Amino acid sequence: xxxxxxxxxxxxxxxxxxxxxxxxxxxxxxxxxxxxxxxxxxxxxxxxxxxxxxxxxxxxxxxxxxxxxxxxxxxxxxxxxxxxxxxxxxxxxxxxxxxxxxxxxxxxxxxxxxxxxx
Amino acid sequence: xxxxxxxxxxxxxxxxxxxxxxxxxxxxxxxxxxxxxxxxxxxxxxxxxxxxxxxxxxxxxxxxxxxxxxxxxxxxxxxxxxxxxxxxxxxxxxxxxxxxxxxxxxxxxxxx
Numbered sequence: 001x002x003x004x005x006x007x008x009x010x011x012x013x014x015x016x017x018x019x020x021x022x023x024x025x026x027x028x029x030x031x032x033x034x035x036x037x038x039x040x041x042x043x044x045x046x047x048x049x050x051x052x053x054x055x056x057x058x059x060x061x062x063x064x065x066x067x068x069x070x071x072x073x074x075x076x077x078x079x080x081x082x083x084x085x086x087x088x089x090x091x092x093x094x095x096x097x098x099x100x101x102x103x104x105x106x107x108x109x110x111x112x113x114x115x116x117x118x
Numbered sequence: 119x120x121x122x123x124x125x126x127x128x129x130x131x132x133x134x135x136x137x138x139x140x141x142x143x144x145x146x147x148x149x150x151x152x153x154x155x156x157x158x159x160x161x162x163x164x165x166x167x168x169x170x171x172x173x174x175x176x177x178x179x180x181x182x183x184x185x186x187x188x189x190x191x192x193x194x195x196x197x198x199x200x201x202x203x204x205x206x207x208x209x210x211x212x213x214x215x216x217x218x219x220x221x222x223x224x225x226x227x228x229x230x
Contacts, residue, residue: 006161032216043207043222044162057216093161097215105150105215109162 002028004096006110013084014118021079021113023094029074030096035067038091038112047092050077084117091115120145122210124221131198132229139193139224141208146186148210153182153193155204156223162207166193198228 003026013019023033031052036044048056048069056069066088068080077096081088093112097105121144131137141151150169154162166175166182168191174183181194195202205223212218 004161034218044220046217049216051216091159095162095218105211106164106167107152107209107211107218108164109154112159112161114159 002026002096002098002106002108004030004094004108004110006094006113008113009111010114010116012116012118015085016083018080018082019084019115021081021092021094021115023077023079023096023110025075025096025098025108028096028098030077031074031099032097033071033077034095034097034107035069035077035079036093036095038093044093047079081115084115086117089115089117120148120210120212120219122208122219122221124206124208124224126224127222128225128227130227130229133198133200135198135228136194136196137198137226139195139206139226141191141193141221143189143191143210143219146189147213148186149213149215150211151182151184151191152209152218153180153191154207154209156207157204165206195226198226200228200230202226203228 005024033050035047048058050056050071058064071077094110152167153165156162168175168184179196184191205225207223209218209220
């Protein structure tokens with residue numbers, strides 16, 4: 001299947017600093033990428049939908065100034081957690097929708113990024 | 119609004135058993151349905167994608183079926199193994215693929 005790479009897989013930072021997470025589709029172009037947050041033993045919570053070349057669409061309750069999303073190319077989207085606080089500690093996962101061939105509409109996920117804010 | 123439900127929430131079986139996981143959705147006008155597995159602390163791995171025109175898809179010991187009219191999909195796992203232990207999720211897309219609706223998952227434990 002298609003490959004989506006997410007980096008870093010884990011990061012520890014001090015409160016008040018900003019952290020950037022990258023999500024890359026390695027073998028297909030992704031006009032749409034999604035960012036999720038997952039709390040322990042809970043299901044995925046969609047944070048925002050990222051479309052290449054346009055502003056991200058944020059879900060209700062997600063602060064767009066705190067979670068900056070950039071989708072500057074068809075293979076890369078980034079999530080920046082600005083001025084991180086301990087309550088932002090979580091597991092963040094990206095996904096990308098494939099547009100190619102028979103897999104049209106198939107969703108592929110990155111490996112996830114574990115953020116711990118001290 | 120589309121709602122996706124998975125039953126049961128958790129399942130524990132002895133190794134070697136065949137098992138069925140269920141996924142139901144409220145709006146039958148779907149384009150496709152996708153099954154994933156998630157291991158603890160990991161992202162989701164795509165298992166099977168069924169297009170709306172298909173009734174089933176198979177990959178190894180996995181077989182997924184789709185009945186759009188009744189709003190149901192099942193994931194059949196044959197001869198379960200401890201390595202199959204994970205959380206299994208199903209998802210359906212919004213018509214424009216700008217959103218995907220996920221079930222809350224079935225946590226499977228296969229005991230050696």
